[in-house]
Amino acid sequence: MKILLNTESLLPPLTGIGNYTLNLLRCLCEENEIEAIDCFSLGAFSPARETLARYAAQDRKTSARPTGLPQARLRTFIRGLPLAYRTRTWLYDLKLHSRAYRYRTHVYHEPNFILKNHAGPSVATIHDLSFIHYPQHHPAERVAWMKRQLPRTLARADLLITPSETIRQELIADHGVAANRVRAIYHGAADCFRPHAPEQSQPILQRYGLEHDRYLLFVASLEPRKGVDVLLDAWCALPDALRRTWPLVLAGAPGWKNRELLKRIERLQVSHGLRRLNFVPSEDLPALYAGASVFVYPALYEGFGLPVLEAMQSGVPVISTNETSMAEFAGDSISLVEPGNREQLTEHLQALLENDAHRNTLAVAGLRHSRNFSWKRCARETLDVYRAIVS
Template identity: 55%
Template structure:
């Protein structure tokens, strides 16, 4: 079997789709049944080993480099504005489709996997991963041009695809009901957590936590992109309503890069940093196991997720967790995470306060979560994905 995978998302710092692409590629490479994996980066083709190595090298360079220069900051802002332009969307996709079309003439027998929603031109079998339908459920949480683009392009992808993958059964059902897709075409394949995410004892983790001014077991944690869809306002409301003594004993720690349309959220976070909240911004992956392991409680109040990878990572590191009911997160945690009703900050506060005041309950929840998390791995995700590919072969 030969694969062609779009690797445009492997641009550090990796977030949702980038993490999915990186870990899936890494696991697929180890499978003897797969003869070759080529990656498309938007303008050129390369073996998957090169794409992964380039991603790792770029991540290392970013980590060891100094603060960005003024020129780099201006360039980043310009790129961000261009991404929101309808003309930029069309021009970029036309260019990439042209480049891919030329390259796939020599790869007609390859199975093309698009890990980021929208299929490009390819003459062979095509698989697309649809991570979520948040642009339909919560369009206000996305740039309007992105909503317009996905709304127009996704039906075309669903018509062309030979198989569809979703990150959860929750999204699978939503896709089938919304677009009337043939259920036999759609496979729900849960994501995984790397072996890198394992519990760290207090002495080992504290070395990392010292850099952030934190004490092991003495903080409430959120990890994820800081944007409205993640329910951070709900978490801020809940934490603010806790008794002062509880807030003092367990400061709220937010770790994540800024997302779209978050100016008001960022202003509120900044105003609360003088009242016990700690904002760590983006935290490199090598520091996350210590951060997860040291949390008294990990809260993930997202309104909507295709899966919710930080939640699984926290469970794998032995952190007791709380997340939103009636979501894909509740699906995969399957009773191993405390639940609260979507958007209900009062109930979230009650759950947080109870767990912080009852360490025995937290330990029980943490053990349950860690045990449950062992069912999920990137090797398992890759094997199930391979089975989808295999079903497309003659």
């Protein structure tokens, strides 16, 4: 079996789709059943091992010279330009078409929603439908392009993958996809995310002016659909003593439609001691997770919610939102609040911060439940999809 994988998302700093692509590729490379994995990015083709080595070199360079935030801003700006998605697709489809004969026997896996032209069998991962449910939180050009292209992908793909049953059911109920054509495969968290003793995390935390077990943490793109405004309201409503003891730390690159949100964050940095970490190298993230007292992720909608699993695996108690994919995979091993409910989020935060035993019980429950998920499991179940297509 030969695989063709789109790796355009492997540009540091990684987004959620980039994390998915990277870890899936690493684990698929360990599967003996796969004869070859070829990758393409921006019109260039390379073997999987070469692609991974190139990513590792880029990641080291980005970590040594933290240019990740300007890169993310530039990427966001380019994506928002008129006709950007249409032009990019046309150029890369043309390049892929020129290699069609060479790769016609490969199973083409598109990990980033929209299939490109391919003569052979294909599978696409549909991570979420936020551009349909929350179009106001995405650039208009991206929404228009995705709405045009998604039906074509749903029709062309031999099989589809979603990261949760929540998204699978949306494709079946709202887009007419046959149930036997779409499979839910949960993500995993990298092995580097694990509990740390204070002496393990503190050397890294000191660089950010943080103390182990003395801050609240949010990790994700800073954009409205992640519920950042709700989190800011809830944290500001905490008693002053709690807020001073546990400052809120935001770690994430800029996202979509966030100009007013970023202005508010700047004001709270001055008035309330909010901490915004502009860039956190990937090697520092495990310590940042493990050193937090509570991880808070009040996203309104997610395909999976990978930061929640990473925090659980780091042994940190988690608060997230009910009626979402996070509630689906985490269940009662995390604390759940209603989407957009600021008062309830404040209550849950205060209850955890004032009760060490409660925090510890939730941390243990999350850590235990996180063992049900791994990127190896994700890769094995994805390989089952490839087998089904080939057969």
